[in-house]
Amino acid sequence: MTEAQAIDRLSAIAERYDAFLIDQFGVLRDGRAPYPEAVETLVRLKDAGKSIIILSNSGKRSAENDRRLVDLGFVSGSWDWFLTSGEVAWQILKREGEDVSDGRRKCLLISRDGDLSPLAGLDLERTASGADADFVLLAASEGDVYPLSHYEALLAPAAKRGVPCLCTNPDKVMLTKMGTAFGAGRIAELYEELGGSVRWIGKPFADIYASALDFLGHPDPTRVCAIGDSIEHDIAGAAKAGLHSVLVTTGILEHASDEERRKLFAEHGASPDFILPKFTW
Incomplete structure (x- = not known):
C-alpha cells in the first residue's frame, strides 16, 4: 500500500477527477446537522463541473435521503444523484419479485x-x-x-x-x-x-459501485474519487472498485490516532490516496 498524501482542502486535488462519490454521515454531516463548510464545499465542487453522487449505506431509498439532505440545509442541485444501499436493494427485490410466481x-x-x-x-x-x-x-x-x-x-x-x-x-x-x-x-x-x-448490499460491496459507475457512464475509474470517513467501507470499497479515495478525519475515526488508522489500513488491505481533515474547499 502506498503512503496517503495529506491535503488541507479538497480544491487541491479536484482537477484530477471528473466525478466524486461522497459519503453522507461523517463527511457531510454528523448525527445532528451539516459539518461547517460542508454545504458550501459541495456547491463549489459542483460549480467546478464535477459529477457528484452521494453514496450512502442508508437502508432508506434514494428519494427520501435526497429530501432529508435538502431539509438539513444542503443546496438542491449540488449533487447529481443520492444513491443508497437501500435503493440498490429495493431494485434487486423488485426484479426478484417479478420472477416469483408462488405467492x-x-x-x-x-x-x-x-x-x-x-x-x-x-x-x-x-x-x-x-x-x-x-x-x-x-x-x-x-x-x-x-x-x-x-x-x-x-x-x-x-x-x-x-x-x-x-x-x-x-x-x-x-x-x-x-x-x-x-x-x-x-x-x-x-x-x-x-x-x-x-x-x-452497500459499501464496500460491489453492487452499489456498479450502480454508481453505470449512472456515470462507465468512466475511467482512476478519474473517480470516493470520499469517506470509514476505512472498512469507503476506502476499502473504493479500492475494490479501482477508484481513488480520500479519507476525512471527521466522523467515526475523529478521535483515532495516526497509528490506529494505519492499523486499520493494514487490517482492511486498503489505504486512501489522500487524507483530509474535513470536507472543505
Missing part, C-alpha cells in the same frame, strides 16, 4: 423509527415474527434505543430456520444525536453468528 413472500423488516419505505411498492407481506418470515430485510438499527440482545431474540427464530437475510446498511457503527451506537451491520454480523446467511 407473496413474508418479510421481517428491521428498520428505524417505524420506517416502512424499504417495502413500499414491493409485492411483499410484512411479518413481525422471525418464526414465519421467508426472508429478513435488515435496513437500519436502533442501537441507541435497544440492546443487541433485543435483536437476538427477534432474529434467532429466523436464523434457526435458515431464513436468508438481506442487509442494506453494512455500517457496524452509526452516528446518532447522542454519539455512536451499533449499526445495522453489527446486527447482520449477529445474524451470521446465530447461524443465518446474509447478503450484504
Whole structure:
C-alpha cells in the first residue's frame, strides 16, 4: 500500500477527477446537522463541473435521503444523484419479485423509527415474527434505543430456520444525536453468528459501485474519487472498485490516532490516496 498524501482542502486535488462519490454521515454531516463548510464545499465542487453522487449505506431509498439532505440545509442541485444501499436493494427485490410466481413472500423488516419505505411498492407481506418470515430485510438499527440482545431474540427464530437475510446498511457503527451506537451491520454480523446467511448490499460491496459507475457512464475509474470517513467501507470499497479515495478525519475515526488508522489500513488491505481533515474547499 502506498503512503496517503495529506491535503488541507479538497480544491487541491479536484482537477484530477471528473466525478466524486461522497459519503453522507461523517463527511457531510454528523448525527445532528451539516459539518461547517460542508454545504458550501459541495456547491463549489459542483460549480467546478464535477459529477457528484452521494453514496450512502442508508437502508432508506434514494428519494427520501435526497429530501432529508435538502431539509438539513444542503443546496438542491449540488449533487447529481443520492444513491443508497437501500435503493440498490429495493431494485434487486423488485426484479426478484417479478420472477416469483408462488405467492407473496413474508418479510421481517428491521428498520428505524417505524420506517416502512424499504417495502413500499414491493409485492411483499410484512411479518413481525422471525418464526414465519421467508426472508429478513435488515435496513437500519436502533442501537441507541435497544440492546443487541433485543435483536437476538427477534432474529434467532429466523436464523434457526435458515431464513436468508438481506442487509442494506453494512455500517457496524452509526452516528446518532447522542454519539455512536451499533449499526445495522453489527446486527447482520449477529445474524451470521446465530447461524443465518446474509447478503450484504452497500459499501464496500460491489453492487452499489456498479450502480454508481453505470449512472456515470462507465468512466475511467482512476478519474473517480470516493470520499469517506470509514476505512472498512469507503476506502476499502473504493479500492475494490479501482477508484481513488480520500479519507476525512471527521466522523467515526475523529478521535483515532495516526497509528490506529494505519492499523486499520493494514487490517482492511486498503489505504486512501489522500487524507483530509474535513470536507472543505
